[in-house]
Amino acid sequence: MPRLSLGLGAQNIRKVGGGGAAPTTLPLSTPNLYFSGLTFGTNNPDFRYIQFKNPYNRQSDTSWYDLMQGNEGVFVFTGTSWILYAAGEVFNPDDGWLPASVQVAFIVNNGLSIPLAGWTNGGGSVSVTGTLVISTTP
Numbered sequence: 001m002p003r004l005s006l007g008l009g010a011q012n013i014r015k016v017g018g019g020g021a022a023p024t025t026l027p028l029s030t031p032n033l034y035f036s037g038l039t040f041g042t043n044n045p046d047f048r049y050i051q052f053k054n055p056y057n058r059q060s061d062t063s064w065y066d067l068m069q070g071n072e073g074v075f076v077f078t079g080t081s082w083i084l085y086a087a088g089e090v091f092n093p094d095d096g097w098l099p100a101s102v103q104v105a106f107i108v109n110n111g112l113s114i115p116l117a118g119w120t121n122g123g124g125s126v127s128v129t130g131t132l133v134i135s136t137t138p
Contacts, residue, residue: 025113028061037133042126050088072099077111
C-alpha cells in the first residue's frame with residue numbers, strides 16, 4: 001500500500017519566539033502611575049488613613065502627584081533617589097488632623113527611568129509591608 005506524505009519533516013519545524021522579558025523600568029514620559037501592593041501600619045497615633053490615591057499624574061520628568069485628590073501622594077526623584085509618598089493624615093496639636101504626605105518607599109537610582117523592582121519599604125514614620133507594584137493602568 002502506498003504511503004502518503006505531507007513533506008513535513010523535522011527540518012520544517014520552527015520555534016515561535018516568546019514575548020520577551022517583562023520590562024524593568026518605565027520611561028520618564030509615562031503620564032500616569034498607579035501604585036499598589038503595600039500595606040501600611042503605624043504605632044504612632046499621630047498618623048492615620050495612609051493610602052495611595054491613584055492615579056499619580058506626571059508634572060515633569062521627576063515628579064508625579066495625585067492631583068485629583070489634593071497632592072498628598074507624591075512620587076519624586078531627588079537627584080539620587082526616587083521617593084514615594086502616600087496620602088494620609090497627621091495630627092497637629094494646634095489644628096487637629098491635617099492632610100499629609102507619608103514616605104512609604106524609596107530606591108537609590110540614576111533617575112534616567114522609573115525602576116519597577118528593588119524598592120525599599122519605609123523610610124518614613126510608618127511601617128510598610130508588601131512588595132511595591134508600579135503600573136500604568138489601574
